[in-house]
Structure formats: structure tokens, C-alpha cells
Amino acid sequence: MxxxxxxxxxxxxxxxxxxxxxxxxxxxxxxxxxxxxxxxxxxxxxxxxxxxxxxxxxxxxxxxxxxxxxxxxxxxxRSVCRRCACSWFDPCQDSFGPCAWADAAATLCTRCARIEATAEKQKRPVA
Missing domain, CATH: 1.10.260 (434 Repressor (Amino-terminal Domain))
Incomplete structure (x- = not known):
């Protein structure tokens, strides 16, 4: 980055x-x-x-x-989220509180992981 x-x-x-x-x-x-x-x-x-x-x-x-x-x-x-650039000392805040790392490599925070998961769900066709 x-x-x-x-x-x-x-x-x-x-x-x-x-x-x-x-x-x-x-x-x-x-x-x-x-x-x-x-x-x-x-x-x-x-x-x-x-x-x-x-x-x-x-x-x-x-x-x-x-x-x-x-x-x-x-x-x-140090680890930086690839989507929002937050870090351990500068975490995102959302309704769940401060974010954490969503992956073992510490490249995606939990807030951004939820956003990506929601976006992915919206792409899928409804059965």
C-alpha cells in the first residue's frame, strides 16, 4: 500500500x-x-x-x-486493513464496537469483512 x-x-x-x-x-x-x-x-x-x-x-x-x-x-x-486501512492502533468502529482482524494474515478487519460478505450475498441469485 x-x-x-x-x-x-x-x-x-x-x-x-x-x-x-x-x-x-x-x-x-x-x-x-x-x-x-x-x-x-x-x-x-x-x-x-x-x-x-x-x-x-x-x-x-x-x-x-x-x-x-x-x-x-x-x-x-504493522497490519493494515486492505479495504479501509485501519490498524490495531486505529480500529474501525461500527454497531459491534471496535473491529478486530478477520483473517489470520491481518489484512482485513471484521467491519470490512462484514461489508464484503453482505455485498457478496447481494450478488447471489435468490433461489
Missing amino acids: SPGTYLRLRREATGLSLRELAYQFFTPPLDLAEVEQLLVNAEADDAPLDAGSLHRVNLFVPLDIEIYASLLAELPT
Whole structure:
């Protein structure tokens, strides 16, 4: 997983669009379009977020800063969900509480496993 993919998955897991996050992140004298472009560039892996910007994003999007830093440095990371990018230190929350790992390899959280199972059921023809 790339650092930009990690940021995008975490943002999407919160339900925020890029524009909505940019608006939350926006502080004059920066222009809203500049902030949105900064986020677009970060998610496209064109320009990583600096520490200040990363911590500001983390006010609105739950992130594991150590995972982001490891991904930037291309170092091994702790387990990260392949669907929402949650981790042990940054679990998803749903009506069942915080998620856990759904597979032995720790690549899919229980919340995302339930979402995938529901989607798979909806694909099956009704008998």
C-alpha cells in the first residue's frame, strides 16, 4: 500500500470527500483550492504531507502516523486493513464496537469483512 492510498482509504472510511476534508483543513491565508490540491497531491503520491499538515488532517481523519511514516520510508508496517486501512492502533468502529482482524494474515478487519460478505450475498441469485 502506498502512503497516498493509505490517506485516501482512511479519508473514505470517515465518509469525507476531498473537498469536505479540504474545507475542514482550510485556514487562511491558504486558498481552499490550494488546500484541496495539497490533499489531491498527497493521495496521488505526488507530494507527501509534511508533519504539520499530517497532524491537521489527523484532526478530521483518524490516522496511524507511524504507519504513514513507514509507508513513506518504504519500511514494513504493522497490519493494515486492505479495504479501509485501519490498524490495531486505529480500529474501525461500527454497531459491534471496535473491529478486530478477520483473517489470520491481518489484512482485513471484521467491519470490512462484514461489508464484503453482505455485498457478496447481494450478488447471489435468490433461489
